[in-house]
Amino acid sequence: MSTSYYDENAELFFADTAYVDLSDGRRRFVEALPPGGRVLDAGCGSGRDALAFRDLGFDVTAFDGSAAMVAKASAHTGLPVLHLDFAEVAWRETFDGIWANASLLHVPRCDLCEVMRRLRRALVPGGVWELSFKLGSGERQAHGRLFTDLDEPGARALIAEVGGLETLAITLSYDVRPGRESEGWTNLLVRRLG
Template identity: 40%
Template sequence: MNYYDQHAQEFFDGTINVEMESLYRKFLPLVNKGDDILDAGCGSGRDSKAFKELGFKVHAIDASPVLAKLAEKLIEQPVQITTFQEFKSNKCFDAIWACASLLHVSFNELPHSFLNLSKYLKNNGVFYCSFKYGNDEVDRNGRKFTNLDETLLKTVLADTPLVIKTTWQTGDLREGRESEKWLNAILIKESL
């Protein structure tokens, strides 16, 4: 999180205006108006703001206190400062949105992160996540990334109540980075 604390404004400025409609079109039809969405790793708050404007209730979390403060100003509500592994809530959500956030969790800790977040997702709830496409862990510019392909995603989810509804690949939505590939997934929480 040191990277995001030290580069919060730069990250905010670089992500706040990224066009996300293509991803929203896959996720939002699976969520009902007025539903509660957990924005897990909200970053700049861009997606929380969009969801609020579309009539959803949003609870935003992020592990970077500096980035959380910037997001709070944008979305005009508190952002809970926590990691995915330590997240707790007294409510369950209809959907979870984890856009380019879980990719900073080490491969060994990903199953626990998915398991913990899924505790706060209602049965049959929708969980969107995205990872840079690959099958390795890399350090890049002071940040750690866990890259996943479809096979590794299945492995990570094996001991959770989350099942893959669909996966698809996209290019990076940020200008100049379209050649970077992403794995996107819609997961559903099965009733136990």
């Protein structure tokens, strides 16, 4: 997965995302977590959500594949954000929840199952995982980035292919950033089995 777009556009991406209110989107995830639980913000971008989870009393670990975004997120959150690619995730049964908001959508579809299995292993049995993809189907290139888009049938097929996960909810939402209100998102909440 290339991070060059984020390395080259860190200032713009940070300004565009760091202060977007996603509290509604975080609510169902937070409600499924134990108080003070361990949360992994996977592909944390600006650090917006890692900061929100920390402020809610969770024990937060955050990482991003872009060195420039790691620096921005560390400065924004005060957390020691890790510079890590999804393919390097090696935690085992460590986290009560994983938050992967608009991050896995940049993983090529051919690699997505293996990446998701790595993340699934990082969850404790019964742990929950929120992930989101742009609404659509298939892969596409836009502004120098690869996107793997999913609709509800594609999301269900992916979860079945990954295995070891129970789907708790699939919802559709629309982007809350100004000027992007027509962009749809497929949001999944899943739980690790066994």
